[in-house]
Amino acid sequence: MSGGRAHAGHMVRRIGVFAFFSVVLAFFSLPMLWLATAPFDANPSITVSVPEFTLANFRAILDNPYALGSLGNSVLQAGGAALVVVTLAATAAYALSRVRVPGRDALLYVLLLLSSIVTGTAAMVPIFELATRLNLIDTHLGVILTVSGGLLPAAIFILKDFMDATPTSYEESARVFGAGPVQILLHVAVPLVRPGLATIAVWAVANVWGGFLLQFILIRDPQRAPGSVVLYTLYTEGGQPDLSLLSAFSLLYSLPVVLMYLFVSTRYGFRFHGGIKR
Amino acid sequence: MISLHGLTKEFPGGVRAIDALDLEIADGEFFALLGPSGCGKTTLLRTIAGLETPTRGRVAIGGVDVTATPPGRRDVAMVFQDYALFPHMDVTDNIAYPLRIRKVPRAERRARAAETAARLSLAELLARRPGQLSGGQQQRVALARAIACHPRAFLFDEPLSNLDARLRLEARTFLKRLQRDLAVTTVFVTHDQGEALALADRVAVMSGGRIMQVGTPAEVFQRPASTFVASFIGSTPMNLLPGEVRGGGLRVAGARLPLPQEAAGLPEGAGVVYGVRPEYVDLSPAPRPGAFAGRVAVLENLGTAHLVTLEVPAEDGEPPAGSEPGGATVQAVVPEGGEPALGEAVWAAPRHERALVYHDDVLLTRAPDRAAR
Amino acid sequence: MTSDPSGLGRGGAAALVLPALVLIGVFLVFPALWTIYLGLTDYRLTGLAAADPQVVGPANYLDALGDERFLGSTWLSVQYVLGSAVIGQACLGFAIAWLVRDRRGPLRRVVEGVVLLSWILPGSVVAYLWIALLDRDGGTLNALLNTPGAAWLLDHPMLSLVVFNTWRGTAFSMMLYAAALESVPPSHLETARLAGASAFQQLRDVVLPRIRGHVLTNLLLISLWTFNDFTPFLITAGGPEGASETLPVYVYIVALRDGELGVGAAVSFLILAVNLVFALVYLRLLRARGRDADVPAPARAATRTAA
Numbered sequence: 001m002s003g004g005r006a007h008a009g010h011m012v013r014r015i016g017v018f019a020f021f022s023v024v025l026a027f028f029s030l031p032m033l034w035l036a037t038a039p040f041d042a043n044p045s046i047t048v049s050v051p052e053f054t055l056a057n058f059r060a061i062l063d064n065p066y067a068l069g070s071l072g073n074s075v076l077q078a079g080g081a082a083l084v085v086v087t088l089a090a091t092a093a094y095a096l097s098r099v100r101v102p103g104r105d106a107l108l109y110v111l112l113l114l115s116s117i118v119t120g121t122a123a124m125v126p127i128f129e130l131a132t133r134l135n136l137i138d139t140h141l142g143v144i145l146t147v148s149g150g151l152l153p154a155a156i157f158i159l160k161d162f163m164d165a166t167p168t169s170y171e172e173s174a175r176v177f178g179a180g181p182v183q184i185l186l187h188v189a190v191p192l193v194r195p196g197l198a199t200i201a202v203w204a205v206a207n208v209w210g211g212f213l214l215q216f217i218l219i220r221d222p223q224r225a226p227g228s229v230v231l232y233t234l235y236t237e238g239g240q241p242d243l244s245l246l247s248a249f250s251l252l253y254s255l256p257v258v259l260m261y262l263f264v265s266t267r268y269g270f271r272f273h274g275g276i277k278r
Numbered sequence: 279m280i281s282l283h284g285l286t287k288e289f290p291g292g293v294r295a296i297d298a299l300d301l302e303i304a305d306g307e308f309f310a311l312l313g314p315s316g317c318g319k320t321t322l323l324r325t326i327a328g329l330e331t332p333t334r335g336r337v338a339i340g341g342v343d344v345t346a347t348p349p350g351r352r353d354v355a356m357v358f359q360d361y362a363l364f365p366h367m368d369v370t371d372n373i374a375y376p377l378r379i380r381k382v383p384r385a386e387r388r389a390r391a392a393e394t395a396a397r398l399s400l401a402e403l404l405a406r407r408p409g410q411l412s413g414g415q416q417q418r419v420a421l422a423r424a425i426a427c428h429p430r431a432f433l434f435d436e437p438l439s440n441l442d443a444r445l446r447l448e449a450r451t452f453l454k455r456l457q458r459d460l461a462v463t464t465v466f467v468t469h470d471q472g473e474a475l476a477l478a479d480r481v482a483v484m485s486g487g488r489i490m491q492v493g494t495p496a497e498v499f500q501r502p503a504s505t506f507v508a509s510f511i512g513s514t515p516m517n518l519l520p521g522e523v524r525g526g527g528l529r530v531a532g533a534r535l536p537l538p539q540e541a542a543g544l545p546e547g548a549g550v551v552y553g554v555r556p557e558y559v560d561l562s563p564a565p566r567p568g569a570f571a572g573r574v575a576v577l578e579n580l581g582t583a584h585l586v587t588l589e590v591p592a593e594d595g596e597p598p599a600g601s602e603p604g605g606a607t608v609q610a611v612v613p614e615g616g617e618p619a620l621g622e623a624v625w626a627a628p629r630h631e632r633a634l635v636y637h638d639d640v641l642l643t644r645a646p647d648r649a650a651r
Numbered sequence: 652m653t654s655d656p657s658g659l660g661r662g663g664a665a666a667l668v669l670p671a672l673v674l675i676g677v678f679l680v681f682p683a684l685w686t687i688y689l690g691l692t693d694y695r696l697t698g699l700a701a702a703d704p705q706v707v708g709p710a711n712y713l714d715a716l717g718d719e720r721f722l723g724s725t726w727l728s729v730q731y732v733l734g735s736a737v738i739g740q741a742c743l744g745f746a747i748a749w750l751v752r753d754r755r756g757p758l759r760r761v762v763e764g765v766v767l768l769s770w771i772l773p774g775s776v777v778a779y780l781w782i783a784l785l786d787r788d789g790g791t792l793n794a795l796l797n798t799p800g801a802a803w804l805l806d807h808p809m810l811s812l813v814v815f816n817t818w819r820g821t822a823f824s825m826m827l828y829a830a831a832l833e834s835v836p837p838s839h840l841e842t843a844r845l846a847g848a849s850a851f852q853q854l855r856d857v858v859l860p861r862i863r864g865h866v867l868t869n870l871l872l873i874s875l876w877t878f879n880d881f882t883p884f885l886i887t888a889g890g891p892e893g894a895s896e897t898l899p900v901y902v903y904i905v906a907l908r909d910g911e912l913g914v915g916a917a918v919s920f921l922i923l924a925v926n927l928v929f930a931l932v933y934l935r936l937l938r939a940r941g942r943d944a945d946v947p948a949p950a951r952a953a954t955r956t957a958a
């Protein structure tokens with residue numbers, strides 16, 4: 001093997017890798033350029049262009065009757081679902097981790113299996129029916145409960161992992177000092193798995209925030225619709241979409257999840273259990 | 279007082295960790311549970327605490343049957359091997375936790391925590407979390423937490439085993455003084471015989487879920503009731519040599535030894551085990567009556583003394599029942615400077631007044647001598 | 652150690668587990684079962700059959716299986732899964748993970764950052780970003796390629812969706828493969844390199860055998876999620892003329908827009924059955940390799956469950 005050829009081969013390889021990264025970067029950032037420029041453009045068009053800088057587009061959000069309210073609805077639904085999922089998953093995971101119930105592992109696997117196959121897509125008809133009969137159409141509660149039902153199995157599974165990893169001597173110690181089950185749960189078990197609870201909460205919020213189908217099915221009233229649904233109606237209903245409003249609102253609606261991701265990845269490092277996505 | 283009657287604990291799957299065990303621990307006593315790994319010490323301690331429910335038998339504390347009482351109402355404090363300090367609470371909150379459960383007002387429990395901490399030289403560390411403490415400090419916080427609630431009894435599960443060797447010695451002395459000052463009944467689990475002998479008022483030696491012997495450290499050290507206890511106690515294991523009664527004396531490893539008084543009742547030919555601690559074996563370079571003739575095989579430096587391992591060749595003629603045909607090994611501790619050279623032929627003479635004779639694995643005792651020991 | 656360290660007892664444990672189980676039962680298990688029943692009726696959203704649905708037996712299922720529109724949707728779904736998940740996301744994700752594997756520093760962070768960003772933005776936002784990108788009149792793509800008037804979404808709807816979903820979902824494969832590659836001990840690669848193996852040979856002989864579990868896991872999960880993906884509806888709404896009507900879109904249009912709940916439920920059930928196959932294969936895989944660290948724990952994988 002001649003040194004020159006090896007060197008040339010090395011160069012070709014480097015150039016190839018560099019080209020690949022360039023293409024990847026271009027491919028992935030191209031669609032997002034619009035989101036970065038249009039919201040600040042005085043005359044936003046559908047084409048990406050260097051903006052004539054303005055913040056006026058964000059005022060359009062205030063003028064729209066539903067936009068701002070939909071953010072509030074998203075916060076309510078996401079927060080509510082996170083609360084329900086974290087509370088119920090934590091108590092269930094704690095009990096399942098600490099008390100040996102026959103068939104526990106099988107139960108968890110079946111639930112996990114169900115939660116991965118009973119997707120919004122596969123169950124939209126019965127979920128719509130169920131919500132209609134329970135008078136949950138057009139309510140935040142309907143969205144919260146439906147979403148929570150789907151997220152709970154995985155949440156229980158993950159939290160059980162966290163609980164299993166904490167030594168039982170903490171609880172036993174508290175028990176010898178006279179703490180009852182509720183005190184042990186609140187004083188000892190919950191604080192010990194706080195990172196796990198945070199993970200689940202962030203995951204649930206991201207899920208509801210980015211989720212579309214269930215909200216779209218369950219909520220007809222634009223007063224109650226979350227941001228994802230209102231955003232969709234902005235570009236599908238009635239003629240030319242108002243690009244000022246659409247671009248500014250898209251950016252505003254994306255920010256919370258992006259910030260949450262940044263927070264999680266800097267705080268805990270972006271690892272797999274941070275894989276908070278739908 | 280803690281008393282256990284016929285206590286048995288079987289785990290699902292059939293492991294019998296404690297086997298029909300009876301024990302009385304006196305008020306204010308520092309009591310050590312000693313035994314090899316897996317013999318059921320932790321299980322016994324946890325059963326006293328109420329963390330395990332016995333399969334059979336009763337536990338009484340202070341004369342009250344607590345077998346069915348939940349752990350929190352037994353008024354005992356336990357220190358776990360890993361200390362179980364709550365990582366999310368600072369030292370003050372950890373120490374005050376039992377008081378918090380007892381609904382002691384916040385100001386008072388903080389004051390009491392600070393007081394207890396000061397007593398264990400933890401005053402500087404009150405605001406730290408367990409993760410910011412050294413092993414020794416964590417151990418003292420765990421002790422402080424146990425002390426702060428003034429329990430009737432302390433239960434310690436190997437509280438020193440997570441410390442390094444030097445710190446362990448310090449903590450041992452500290453623990454002994456603390457227990458004497460508090461005079462609270464203390465049950466202490468350890469697998470380190472040195473720790474048990476050094477700390478305890480009385481020691482129970484356990485094996486396979488049973489108690490093999492209960493006694494003061496001197497008793498279990500000087501007069502182990504069985505060969506198991508004899509081999510378990512002592513920093514250098516006792517010489518246990520098979521022998522037999524022959525011609526009014528003992529034949530052990532090729533040596534003719536006088537028949538101890540306690541073995542006088544044994545018939546000719548009875549098999550015995552002759553036990554003598556290496557500390558009570560004297561070496562001499564010249565033949566002596568009643569000594570084992572051997573050759574120095576290993577020399578180990580113990581600091582101020584040497585442990586000498588002799589190989590005693592098989593006796594010509596018929597070896598005593600149970601002995602290995604290849605001969606026996608005898609160990610002796612000799613003071614600094616007195617050690618023989620490797621390979622040298624030496625004679626090892628046991629001090630007969632210190633020797634123990636076991637027949638059917640039971641220590642033979644002289645009836646009148648027993649009280650005086 | 653003990654079976655009940657916190658002293659909950661069976662009763663306490665049941666009380667803590669029950670609320671979660673009830674919620675799961677009502678909003679997850681029950682809908683799944685109900686799907687089967689609804690599929691057996693002529694239930695409609697409005698009209699006579701809405702008031703008094705009749706059981707029509709397996710007619711809906713048989714109709715669906717014989718219906719051209721259903722079969723067409725199924726074929727589109729297969730294209731979508733094979734094109735965007737198996738080929739697009741998995742290959743691109745692996746390529747990126749492989750090429751960034753021993754880089755530290757800004758290039759890796761930027762590449763991973765944009766790939767991740769496309770994954771975490773809300774679905775309705777990215778849908779419009781792609782509508783804008785591919786727009787016939789003012790789309791940035793046409794401006795870049797100098798192909799004014801090319802109607803990507805009308806002329807090549809499935810191709811557009813496949814490219815879109817590759818863009819959207821590569822992040823997951825990239826992260827999973829990055830984690831998998833980290834689990835390959837450097838000493839193994841070095842041994843191969845010392846023996847003179849080329850990059851391709853290292854990949855084939857050292858890396859792939861070790862990460863086979865990850866590859867399978869990844870393929871199963873992304874296929875499952877892509878199969879159930881509803882985002883195509885946001886971009887093309889199934890059009891033009893059903894040319895991009897994947898199964899989820901088909902169900903929505905038939906059942907909830909056109910009101911034929913019974914037919915929709917029958918199709919839903921068929922989707923459920925396909926999902927079940929994916930999930931069972933995945934669980935079998937987990938069980939078979941249970942102890943190996945080769946397959947990521949189900950819990951971790953499940954965190955990334957797609958809606």
Ligand SMILES: Nc1ncnc2c1ncn2[C@@H]1O[C@H](COP(=O)(O)OP(=O)(O)OP(=O)(O)O)[C@@H](O)[C@H]1O
Nearest residue numbers: 289293295314315316317318319320321469652653
């Ligand atoms: N929860 C349990 N289930 C089944 N068997 C158990 C359980 N806990 C302990 N055992 C068994 O009971 C026996 C005694 O265990 P224990 O922990 O009391 O031993 P130990 O003397 O404390 O040992 P170590 O010195 O290693 O701590 C062992 O054989 C152990 O395997």
Ligand SMILES: [Mg+2]
Nearest residue numbers: 319320321435
């Ligand atoms: Mg133990």
